[in-house]
Amino acid sequence: MARQKQTELAVLCTLGVQPMTGYAVRAAIRDQLGFFWSESFGQIYPTLAALLARGDVEKHEGTRPGSSLYSLTHAGRLRMISLLEQPDSPTPRRDGFMLRLFFGRSLGPDACRALVEQARDRARQQLAVYEALHAQVESETDYLQHQPYWLITISAGEHTTRAAIAWADETLAKLDSDRDAYVR
Amino acid sequence: MARQKQTELAVLCTLGVQPMTGYAVRAAIRDQLGFFWSESFGQIYPTLAALLARGDVEKHEGTRPGSSLYSLTHAGRLRMISLLEQPDSPTPRRDGFMLRLFFGRSLGPDACRALVEQARDRARQQLAVYEALHAQVESETDYLQHQPYWLITISAGEHTTRAAIAWADETLAKLDSDRDAYVR
DNA sequence: TTGGATTGTATCTAAAAGATATGTCTAGCA
DNA sequence: TGCTAGACATATCTTTTAGATACAATCCAA
Structure with missing residues (x-):
């Protein structure tokens, strides 16, 4: 799915449930969306950085040194909804x-x-x-x-x-x- | 699907039915495998070139100038079967x-x-x-x-x-x- | 107390998606 | 006859993704 930034949507939605670290985002996607979604690990941190730069998420000190909690901003929630409302262009199957x-x-x-x-x-x-x-x-x-x-x-x-x-x-x-x- | 070259398998299999041009490979995959497979257009020619270099396919003059017919060699057929026999590592879904x-x-x-x-x-x-x-x-x-x-x-x-x-x-x-x- | 599992952040390479550029041949039609 | 739309054919480019991997801190249990 080039040109679509589906990762952004998945990350925004996951953070929409509750604030968490990048690591927890990955775990949530694996455990809860695993049946119909997968997120390439290496995409999560770059995506979080991009969302932070756009002002769609905020970064706070995490519980341990070096870790960061990300949470949706108001703009991020609006963007999440707008992305959810866009028609899904299905990714080609390769079975x-x-x-x-x-x-x-x-x-x-x-x-x-x-x-x-x-x-x-x-x-x-x-x-x-x-x-x-x-x-x-x-x-x-x-x-x-x-x-x-x-x-x-x-x-x-x-x-x-x-x-x-x-x-x-x-x-x-x-x-x-x-x-x-x-x-x- | 990094690290897997699934395109190679699909192209080998398609050529296994009958010799054809790169364009026809693309059309056959779209029309016959379309329900469970898709091949990115830009992958087919590089894959054909790689298969040619390995000796898995042969290139012949096509019906019109500039076009080339590709056909499986014996080595290519063996390789196709060996790839078909390998377990399928399913590509992650993104629904x-x-x-x-x-x-x-x-x-x-x-x-x-x-x-x-x-x-x-x-x-x-x-x-x-x-x-x-x-x-x-x-x-x-x-x-x-x-x-x-x-x-x-x-x-x-x-x-x-x-x-x-x-x-x-x-x-x-x-x-x-x-x-x-x-x-x- | 050491060592393995979990938490956490980050980067790199290769493969694929999909857009796009370019040119030829053919059939219909004005 | 000449024109043009569409099928045939090859090729390349950028962005996104897959998946491996590196590295370090922390927690827990033998």
Whole structure:
């Protein structure tokens, strides 16, 4: 995503929940947005510096020497909302798993079968993670106003993952029954 | 995806189906892999040059002056298979739509509703595209040995898209019934 | 008390996104 | 016949991102 500064948006949003250090921003993005977002570590400090220069965030002394707490300014909050309201230009997908299946003829039916089985197992584990997270967020009382929105995104993960499992089961059945079609 | 040269794999695979020009490689990736892969235009020519230098592809005169047809060498085919067999290290997701919903409290319930409706409409259109493509590939006889693998990836798209529609319907119903929970 | 895990800041390289420049060939049409 | 719009084709450039890595302080536990 050149030309878009999506990192800025993610950092602003994360600081919008509560003030924190750059390190904590990284941890929050990894732990809370990890299912649909990732932030390259090396981008966070330069982005914080740019936001500071623009006046979108403020820097305060942290709890230990050398550490800094960043918090949103009023301008930063306005900018966050304006960025959130802009249409999302989706980043191009690069799904190496699908690429491998598409060229499955070169890979051979056995290797493809193994890939699909792997994908199904990973999806099952993933579903369990989503379900546990769902229950945890539902019982949490710290961020009541955020909670329903967080549940929406978790529900999206559950739907997608269940679909992946169903597709994998169906595909494995097809690989078994039409074995002759999947020649190398 | 630093450190991975996924472009090389995609280009090798595309040339594996039949020899073509750089321009045609780009078109094939856009038209055939577009649902799960995208190749940055500016990467294709440098990648072809690198593959040529390694001896993985050969360059021949094209149909018109100045154009070149690239084809896989034996070494290139071996390398393609070896890359296909390597485990796929998934590229990190950056889903701006989910990011916006996660921070939906800052965006407000009405804007979120509009986003979900938009996503549902886009998914419906997408499903129609997948279904048409499914029928088309099924009736095609040019690439019989590739066909079943291509259908597997199309089926994955259909499953995912149906799940997205179901999630959107469910989410819209929730936004209507629990209106009070989604305060700004 | 040492040593491993966590917190915290910062920089570097390589790869990718996407815009853009440039030129040729072909088909339609005025 | 000449013109022009659009497809074909190659190539380069800048900004953003991925991901590795370096370095140091602090905390905790064996």
